[in-house]
Amino acid sequence: MAGHHLIDEYLADLGRRLPADRVDELADGLLETWQRLVRSGLAPADAARAAIVEFGTAEQITRAFVAQSPGRRIAVSMLASGPLVGACWGAGLITAKAWTWPVPTPAAAVFALTLLTVVAALISAATSRSSYRRTRLGAAGGLGIVVLDATMLVTVLLIAPVPVWPMYVAIPVSLARIGLTLRSLPRALTHE
Amino acid sequence: MRAEAQALKGHLDVLLLAALEDGPRHGYAVKESLREGSGGRFDLPTGTVYPALHRLEGAGLIAGDWSVVDGRRRRTYQLTAAGERRLHADRGNWREFAAAVTAMLEPGPWPATT
Numbered sequence: 001m002a003g004h005h006l007i008d009e010y011l012a013d014l015g016r017r018l019p020a021d022r023v024d025e026l027a028d029g030l031l032e033t034w035q036r037l038v039r040s041g042l043a044p045a046d047a048a049r050a051a052i053v054e055f056g057t058a059e060q061i062t063r064a065f066v067a068q069s070p071g072r073r074i075a076v077s078m079l080a081s082g083p084l085v086g087a088c089w090g091a092g093l094i095t096a097k098a099w100t101w102p103v104p105t106p107a108a109a110v111f112a113l114t115l116l117t118v119v120a121a122l123i124s125a126a127t128s129r130s131s132y133r134r135t136r137l138g139a140a141g142g143l144g145i146v147v148l149d150a151t152m153l154v155t156v157l158l159i160a161p162v163p164v165w166p167m168y169v170a171i172p173v174s175l176a177r178i179g180l181t182l183r184s185l186p187r188a189l190t191h192e
Numbered sequence: 193m194r195a196e197a198q199a200l201k202g203h204l205d206v207l208l209l210a211a212l213e214d215g216p217r218h219g220y221a222v223k224e225s226l227r228e229g230s231g232g233r234f235d236l237p238t239g240t241v242y243p244a245l246h247r248l249e250g251a252g253l254i255a256g257d258w259s260v261v262d263g264r265r266r267r268t269y270q271l272t273a274a275g276e277r278r279l280h281a282d283r284g285n286w287r288e289f290a291a292a293v294t295a296m297l298e299p300g301p302w303p304a305t306t
Contacts, residue, residue, distance in 0.1 A: 021267075022242070024264075024265040024267075025219060025242060025265070025266075025267045026219075026239060026242060027264065027265075028218065028219075028220070028261075028264045028265060028266045028267070029218070029219045029220035029223075029238055029242070030238075031264065032220045033220060033238065054237070054238050055237060055238045055239040056237030056238065056239040056240055060237060060239065060240065061237075061239035061240065061242075061243075064239070064240045064242075064243040064244075065242075065243045065246070067243070068243040068244070068246055068247040068250075070250060187250055
């Protein structure tokens with residue numbers, strides 16, 4: 001595909017770091033650069049080196065894509081809003097004495113375990129600097145948050161004997177988060 | 193002049209939108225448009241232009257399409273209606289800002305303070 005083995009090696013390096021679509025797009029631009037430099041009179045090897053310098057290092061490009069990745073953006077927004085939503089639900093559950101609700105212990109344990117897993121995935125995606133693969137965890141984490149929010153809403157709707165005031169804050173906040181996350185998820189899932 | 197890259201940070205979005213104002217372009221052509229349009233002063237590392245284009249696409253300001261040219265896959269971008277509105281607004285803001293800075297920096301008589 002490429003015009004010189006140095007360019008092939010550079011693209012192979014990018015291919016190990018970035019999704020195929022990104023690499024195809026970069027390859028097109030890199031080959032355009034190389035061809036322009038060859039036409040200007042540089043030897044093919046010199047043109048390949050100059051084109052690669054003009055593009056930036058694979059690490060530099062990967063970091064730029066990671067910083068802009070939709071998955072990482074979802075993870076950052078989930079982690080930023082998490083304490084507020086969590087505090088609302090925490091206050092609601094404590095005020096409603098949720099430990100007296102007829103929720104099977106295994107179900108509560110699965111919920112808690114899922115929450116911890118989702119938070120770990122979001123932290124991993126949000127703190128990624130040079131691993132594009134890790135940013136994909138942001139979309140999975142966002143999906144997990146939607147499921148957890150929906151589970152909380154259904155549980156409260158079906159089991160809570162009497163709604164308490166903090167839930168009047170938690171419920172719309174959760175619904176808003178579900179809506180915003182579902183709007184962002186398609187891009188994060190299809191562009192990675 | 194790579195030193196200009198740092199100064200460009202806050203203005204990159206509007207410059208990329210302006211580079212697409214005359215019609216669809218692929219990433220390398222956008223980068224070349226920036227370089228040529230600035231007389232060589234805005235010569236960004238090409239690879240970092242692509243992530244910025246993806247960000248603008250995610251924000252709905254530009255739209256990308258794949259085609260095949262010389263046997264290679266090529267992604268071409270064009271302004272969306274939202275992108276055109278943003279470009280128009282940012283251009284107006286920039287003109288006001290630049291006029292104010294120029295007025296301050298140009299030598300001239302200062303008002304008397306008695």
